[in-house]
Amino acid sequence: MINEYEKLLAGLDDVDWAGLSHAYESAHDVPGHIRTLCGDDDEARKQAFNSLFNSIFHQGSRYSASPVAVPFLARIAVAGPAAAREETMLLLTRLAVDWHDEYDVTTGINVAGWRAAAAEAGPEEFLPWYEEQLAAATDADERTELQELRDWVAAGNSPDSRWSALQSYDAVLAELPGLLALLDGDDRCLRTRITYLLAWFPEFSSTSLPRLLALAAHEKDPVTAATALLAAGLLGPPSTAGDITPHLDAAEPLMRWAAATALIRLANLDETPVGPGLIGRAVTELTAAARSPFDRVTDYCEGDLHGHIQRTLRSLPPGSNPASVREALEACLPRIVWDSSGSRSRRAIQELFPAPLPHPAPRFADLTAAQQQLLGDLAGHLHTWLIRSSADRLRELGLPHTQEALQSYVGTHRTA
Structure with missing residues (x-):
């Protein structure tokens, strides 16, 4: 252990970790993993992170040891070894909000409802x-x-998982005043991480919202700035639209997309000043982003730009520019970058291949552009289970139904 970081772990050994639990019963091993994060062995640090993710945050579950670990992790995020700080911020975010952004990315977290449900459990x-x-x-x-x-x-x-998760959320909430220091640091990745984390704490918005709007206006890195703008849109009251609207004219397309996304969230609030004309501009920007995706994206919706656009558009009230909204949704349909449940993939397959193909299957080059895009995304997808979840439908359509077969089908015809 490097002595200069010893002060960050003051009190670590005073906790009765053996009396706390994680995914594998006793949490006696947690202090050792936390201490390893401050060491100089990169491989050991990587293993310690894996152990912590799998124990105090196991597939989204939080345990009695989870909130107790938070203060030590927050200290490491602010002042620990450079090699440990970004990953520690990621762990803190997951301990606080799991993958809420997958479900609440268009509205923000309903903490009041969460607290009410947890109080009953x-x-x-x-x-x-x-x-x-x-x-x-x-x-x-x-x-x-x-x-x-x-x-x-x-x-x-x-x-009850709602209760145990809220304990970790509140532990991170208590550390936010100290974590705010990361907004002023030189590390772009850490600025982005704290900006993203702040998006999920509406109870802290009186402090965070002015900082987020200022960061969106002055930050040089477009990903960090866009992350801040979206966070402001998730946290802000209707009047925030006035601060966000000018970013629709930004030179950076990622910022225009973020402004459009934030404005649509605000448009769904009561007494919002976002009118139909502004919504039309926002939908136009989302359509442009769907057609010409960016090389760099934010962490929202697991970085799935098209999934995020799709969720945002579907949050609009019925009748909001139906033709332009449909056009944007169609541009999103064949792009499958991330799909945690597989539902987007199955829906896209159903809509783009409404009937079985003739036998033998046509050449890949003879499919429509949208069909080619979908099969190409699936063939190259990181998670093979996504194709397995759609294998029956692909087989019924007369299409390759394993990733290897899809890769052969797509690759052979692309190079032919």
């Missing part, structure tokens, strides 16, 4: 039920298991 709500079950149990093994669960709940835990 807290330990005090579950404890009477466990005590009732324990009193009625007669089997010794069942009583032992129920006693352990009852004691765990009595210690202030809840089996």
Whole structure:
């Protein structure tokens, strides 16, 4: 361990980690992983991050050890080794909001609703039920298991994921004043990470919103600036439209896309000053972005520009420029960069291939441009399970239904 970082971990060994839990029961190994983040062994640091992602944030689940780890991670993000800070910010973001952006990217997080749901699923709500079950149990093994669960709940835990996730969210919320220092740093990646994180904390918006608008106006890096602009659109009241609208005329297309996306979110709020003409301009920008995607994108919606545009357009009230909206949606349809559930892929296949192809299948070069784009994206997709989830439909259509077969079909005809 490098001594200069020892102060960041003050109190780490005072925590009863063995009494806390993560995905693999006792969290006794967490302090060792956190300490490794501040070491000088790059491979060990990588393994420590993997272990933390898989234990205190396991496939989106948070545990009693998760919020306790947050203050130490926040210190590392602000003042830890350069090699550890960006990845630590990513872990803090996931601990706070999981993949909420996949679902809430057009509206922002409804924290009030989340808090209300969590309040109905807290330990005090579950404890009477466990005590009732324990009193009625007669089997010794069942009583032992129920006693352990009852004691765990009595210690202030809840089996409801909404409650446990909120504990980590609030732990990160408490660290935001210190993390704001990253906005003023020289590291562009860290500025982008903290900007993205701020987008999901409406309760902190009185502090963050002015900083985000200023960053969008003066930041040199377009990705960081666009991230800030979108964050402002997710957090801001209707009056924020006045600050965002000028960015529709930005020279950088990524900024115009961000402004358009933010304005559509604001247009869905009550008493918004965003009129039909402005919505029309926003839809035009989203259509242009769908047709000519950028080399660099933001982290929103896992970096899936077309998925983000599609979600944004579908959030518009019915009847909002239907022809131009349909045109933009059609431009998004064949582009599959990221699709966590596979639903976008299946929908695109259904719409672009409404009927089975003749046998034998036509040459790839004879398909429409949209069909070629879709199959090309699927063939080169990072996650093979995405094609497996659509394999039955591809087979019914007479198309290759494995990634290897798709790659051969696309590649052979592209080079023929």
